Amino acid sequence: MDVExxxxxxxxxxxxxxxxxxxISIGLALYIVIIEAMWLKTGDEKYLAAAKFFLKLFGMIxxxxxxTGIVMVFQFGTNWPVYSTFVGDVFGSPLAIEAVFAFFMESxxxxxxxxxxxxxxxxxxxxxxxxxxxxxxxxxxxxxIANSFMQTPAGFRLQYADPQxxxxxxxxxxxxxxPEQIPHAKAVITSFWELCTNPSxxxxxxxxxxxxxxxxxxxALGICAYYIIKKRxxxxxxxxxxxxAYAAAAAAAMLFTGHSSARSLAVNQPEKLAAFEGxxxxxKNAPLWLTGIVDEQNRKVYGIPLGGWLSYLAFGSSEAxxxxxxxxxxxxxxxxxxxxxxxxxxxxxxxxYWAPVSFSFHSFRGMVFLGSAMGALVALGLxxxxxxxxxDANSKLSRIFLYCCVxxxxxxxxxxxxxxxxxxxxxxxxxxxxxxxxxxxxxxxxTAGEIxxxxxxxxxxxxxxxxxxxxxFFKKIKTGPEGAGNGY
Amino acid sequence: xxxxxxxxxxxxxxxxxxxxxxxxGGFDFGAGIALGFLKPGRQRDFAARSITPFWDANxxxxxxxxxxxxxxxxxAYSEVLSTMYTPVMLLLAxxxxxxxxxxxxxxxxxxxxxxxxxxxxxxxxxxxxxLIGVALGAIYGGALLKPYGxxxxxxxxxxxxxSVCSGILYAAFFAAYGAAFLRLRAPETAExxxxxxxxxxxxxxxMLAFIAYAAALFFKFxxxxxxxxxxxxxxxxxxxxxxxxxxxxxxxxxxAAFALDALFALVLVAVHCASAYPNIIPPSPDGRAxxxxxxxxxxxxxxxxxxxxxxxxxxxxxxxxxxxxxFRSGKGEY
Numbered sequence: 012m013d014v015e016x017x018x019x020x021x022x023x024x025x026x027x028x029x030x031x032x033x034x035i036s037i038g039l040a041l042y043i044v045i046i047e048a049m050w051l052k053t054g055d056e057k058y059l060a061a062a063k064f065f066l067k068l069f070g071m072i073x074x075x076x077x078x079t080g081i082v083m084v085f086q087f088g089t090n091w092p093v094y095s096t097f098v099g100d101v102f103g104s105p106l107a108i109e110a111v112f113a114f115f116m117e118s119x120x121x122x123x124x125x126x127x128x129x130x131x132x133x134x135x136x137x138x139x140x141x142x143x144x145x146x147x148x149x150x151x152x153x154x155x156i157a158n159s160f161m162q163t164p165a166g167f168r169l170q171y172a173d174p175q176x177x178x179x180x181x182x183x184x185x186x187x188x189x190p191e192q193i194p195h196a197k198a199v200i201t202s203f204w205e206l207c208t209n210p211s212x213x214x215x216x217x218x219x220x221x222x223x224x225x226x227x228x229x230x231a232l233g234i235c236a237y238y239i240i241k242k243r244x245x246x247x248x249x250x251x252x253x254x255x256a257y258a259a260a261a262a263a264a265m266l267f268t269g270h271s272s273a274r275s276l277a278v279n280q281p282e283k284l285a286a287f288e289g290x291x292x293x294x295k296n297a298p299l300w301l302t303g304i305v306d307e308q309n310r311k312v313y314g315i316p317l318g319g320w321l322s323y324l325a326f327g328s329s330e331a332x333x334x335x336x337x338x339x340x341x342x343x344x345x346x347x348x349x350x351x352x353x354x355x356x357x358x359x360x361x362x363x364y365w366a367p368v369s370f371s372f373h374s375f376r377g378m379v380f381l382g383s384a385m386g387a388l389v390a391l392g393l394x395x396x397x398x399x400x401x402x403d404a405n406s407k408l409s410r411i412f413l414y415c416c417v418x419x420x421x422x423x424x425x426x427x428x429x430x431x432x433x434x435x436x437x438x439x440x441x442x443x444x445x446x447x448x449x450x451x452x453x454x455x456x457x458t459a460g461e462i463x464x465x466x467x468x469x470x471x472x473x474x475x476x477x478x479x480x481x482x483x484f485f486k487k488i489k490t491g492p493e494g495a496g497n498g499y
Numbered sequence: 500x501x502x503x504x505x506x507x508x509x510x511x512x513x514x515x516x517x518x519x520x521x522x523x524g525g526f527d528f529g530a531g532i533a534l535g536f537l538k539p540g541r542q543r544d545f546a547a548r549s550i551t552p553f554w555d556a557n558x559x560x561x562x563x564x565x566x567x568x569x570x571x572x573x574x575a576y577s578e579v580l581s582t583m584y585t586p587v588m589l590l591l592a593x594x595x596x597x598x599x600x601x602x603x604x605x606x607x608x609x610x611x612x613x614x615x616x617x618x619x620x621x622x623x624x625x626x627x628x629x630l631i632g633v634a635l636g637a638i639y640g641g642a643l644l645k646p647y648g649x650x651x652x653x654x655x656x657x658x659x660x661x662s663v664c665s666g667i668l669y670a671a672f673f674a675a676y677g678a679a680f681l682r683l684r685a686p687e688t689a690e691x692x693x694x695x696x697x698x699x700x701x702x703x704x705x706m707l708a709f710i711a712y713a714a715a716l717f718f719k720f721x722x723x724x725x726x727x728x729x730x731x732x733x734x735x736x737x738x739x740x741x742x743x744x745x746x747x748x749x750x751x752x753x754x755a756a757f758a759l760d761a762l763f764a765l766v767l768v769a770v771h772c773a774s775a776y777p778n779i780i781p782p783s784p785d786g787r788a789x790x791x792x793x794x795x796x797x798x799x800x801x802x803x804x805x806x807x808x809x810x811x812x813x814x815x816x817x818x819x820x821x822x823x824x825x826f827r828s829g830k831g832e833y
Contacts, residue, residue, distance in 0.1 A: 027594040075598075079595065081562055084566065085565055085591060086591075087569065088569070090581075092580065093593065099577070100629065103566065103800075104800060104804055106570065107567050111563075111566075112807075115814070116818060118559050119822040120555045120822075123822055127825070127826070133827055199800075200797060247632070299724055456582050457585075461584050461588075468589075469592065488658070
């Protein structure tokens with residue numbers, strides 16, 4: 012295995028492991044703010060007990076999220092130094108801003124929220140919890156600005172310093188530097204505002220934050236359902252209702268943001284959408300595959316099509332023509348990198364610029380299926396609630412609902428993982444869309460052996476952490492709020 | 500290349516952020532080291548508990564310094580991290596383990612559980628302190644800008660007399676600083692009498708480490724007048740901090756002793772930065788160096804980032820000060 016594959020694997024490992032935690036903590040933070048607000052409003056002690064309990068869980072999730080995040084900050088430099096040098100002028104600032112504006116807010120106020128119950132007043136405590144929530148949302152926004160720059164780069168020009176003449180000049184807009192130009196080229200910022208509002212950014216922020224809310228809501232709902240089943244704690248029922256309402260709001264937001272993300276994909280990254288849909292040939296009335304298998308060899312999908320739905324969802328009309336992979340990227344774009352290539356040659360070159368179609372197809376579908384399952388569960392819960400049977404021990408449906416809620420904690424987490432994988436794999440072979448290829452951005456310093464060793468080390472460390480974390484997390488839930496003391 | 504004012508400001512600011520990490524993270528890493536010299540049971544519990552509300556915010560200074568280096572000096576960020584691949588990865592793994600240790604230590608009260616996680620906190624704090632010191636010493640001593648020669652060479656290049664002394668210095672400093680923090684917060688009872696003793700001994704070790712480091716610095720830079728002059732001035736200032744800290748500690752002015760240790764950390768980082776100027780990565784023996792201007796981002800990015808820092812750093816300080824005020828006394832349960 013070579014340095015590129017290993018670095019990709021390592022980044023996938025650390026990013027996926029890291030991404031298990033922040034979505035839950037971001038979603039849970041907002042939930043805790045609501046619970047604590049209920050306590051302030053009603054003065055009901057059960058909300059206080061719930062807030063204390065959920066904050067403890069939050070602290071554990073947050074801590075693991077933070078340290079695995081540090082690995083990410085430095086990994087751009089260790090494994091992707093060519094990338095870091097190339098885009099540092101543009102990509103570095105959102106990361107630094109995230110640290111300054113979000114991480115300090117989160118970390119300092121979390122300490123007060125977690126350990127300051129007896130040290131500050133009620134309102135100051137609520138303020139601290141709210142700041143943790145604001146900080147965690149800010150961090151999501153800034154990291155998504157950075158990541159969206161990789162998807163739909165904007166607000167920059169490429170600068171090239173000719174090694175022979177030493178003259179620095181701007182490359183024409185839309186230029187793709189050749190591999191031998193990359194060490195002497197870099198992106199320089201032209202508009203910070205355009206960077207922060209790059210075409211995919213808003214959609215991706217809303218979409219990802221909705222996913223975070225779902226993660227937090229389902230975790231709270233699952234835990235409350237467990238306590239209701241076990242007939243424990245006096246906060247389980249009211250808190251489950253809040254969690255259900257929160258999950259419903261998040262699911263509704265998800266429906267809109269998922270749709271608008273797909274629409275912006277059709278405009279900004281048509282190859283990616285085509286890969287998600289296994290859509291090879293450009294056509295009107297393009298189908299959406301409910302499920303299926305991609306035959307990459309023969310460029311075909313076998314499955315259940317919904318005729319015209321892709322055209323309709325992407326462009327609002329089933330008559331709209333959706334470009335297929337066989338026309339993407341365009342000849343014009345390919346000629347930038349392969350000047351003088353004949354149309355026949357372009358046809359052969361084109362698949363190099365496709366993301367792995369089968370993986371994209373299935374992961375996208377996986378995300379949507381999991382999302383639908385969450386939607387169904389929330390709908391069932393709302394139905395029971397309206398009919399006044401949400402916690403009715405005599406209602407079979409209510410019992411089924413509660414039993415489903417417990418394992419469903421995993422649904423939004425799994426959907427986030429698969430969705431993120433789809434978003435990142437769907438971007439390939441680009442590390443910065445239509446500007447820099449991942450294979451050209453990898454380190455030239457470290458050797459394959461070293462990367463293998465560090466990947467193995469992280470695998471080991473992460474496995475150990477997972478084991479301890481799950482043990483502690485489940486034990487904390489089993490012990491419940493009665494044992495919510497701090498352990499010292 | 501000419502260094503612009505913006506570039507110089509960012510060079511200084513990145514140094515300030517690194518200094519802020521040394522002056523804050525120093526005490527929580529150090530308390531982790533000192534924990535190893537305290538008796539299992541209430542003493543160790545106290546040490547682990549003392550840093551619980553602080554470690555996270557302290558660590559954010561390191562992330563911020565890394566982010567600032569990335570944004571303001573992408574070329575230096577890439578060079579430093581990619582050529583120190585394995586040591587950096589090791590440091591990251593240690594940082595992860597340390598936080599996991601702090602987080603899970605109090606989870607169960609069994610002796611074995613606490614001995615294990617206490618050991619994790621101690622070992623990861625100590626090793627990361629040494630690694631941070633060695634890495635800074637290696638960058639500072641110009642061991643970096645060589646063609647990369649694979650795993651062992653990549654690791655061994657870090658170990659020069661200066662960087663080894665630097666590693667020992669950072670470990671000793673963190674330990675003494677952490678112990679001073681614990682002394683500040685420990686109840687003055689017989690049960691915790693070991694805390695001031697650990698603080699005293701680690702401070703004496705720090706003095707020795709400091710002298711060895713100063714000697715290594717002298718041998719390294721004796722032919723180069725600019726770093727030498729900076730280093731000499733800095734070493735004198737740092738020495739004054741340390742001896743004053745020891746004097747205050749003897750008079751049980753623990754707050755002042757702690758503050759002077761913090762100042763020592765800032766002086767130490769300032770010496771590194773000032774004597775590296777106008778380079779961001781000082782020259783290696785073959786004369787290759789990376790200049791500040793060569794590594795810097797465009798003026799637009801530096802200006803935007805300066806505005807960000809102008810608003811963000813005071814805010815960050817305000818949050819930190821608020822949290823310190825809330826947790827200023829170690830009395831009572833957290």
